[in-house]
Amino acid sequence: MAFFNEKDWREMFRLRRAIVRAEQSLSEIDREILPDGLCESDIAILERLARKGARPVNGLARQVGLTSGSMTSAVKRLHRRGLVETRRDLDDKRVVWVSVTEEA
Known part of the structure; x- marks a missing residue:
């Protein structure tokens, strides 16, 4: 060595x-x-959703390189700001979809 x-x-x-x-x-x-209160991961999430459309939260986390816990926090933060919407999957209630809002 x-x-x-x-x-x-x-x-x-x-x-x-x-x-x-x-x-x-x-x-x-x-x-x-960066816009006030947004971080790099928030921007990455919004860009991905704007380009690819609604995504399941767990898949989006993998695509932008976040852990599930970090993604949950980010989605909650963006939802409070009115930048994303969430909805449960109709066929599998465990899956949550996230999409950008018009405001985003």
Whole structure:
């Protein structure tokens, strides 16, 4: 197993600091350009629904890369803002469909 020498460690920490600064800058940019109160995952959900139409919540979660818990929170947040609607599947009451509203 190879070990890092001092020069490698310094370079690794320098790169890590640069990555942290870049992430902070991106967060600041997001706060400036994203609509008030929406986050990146909210935008991804709305874009996907606008392009593909109504989707089952669990399938939408997989498509945008969210866990089921994160998707549930996001859908509730978007529903409170009037940006999405939900409805139970007529054939399988366990399935919840989500779609964008006219306001979105």
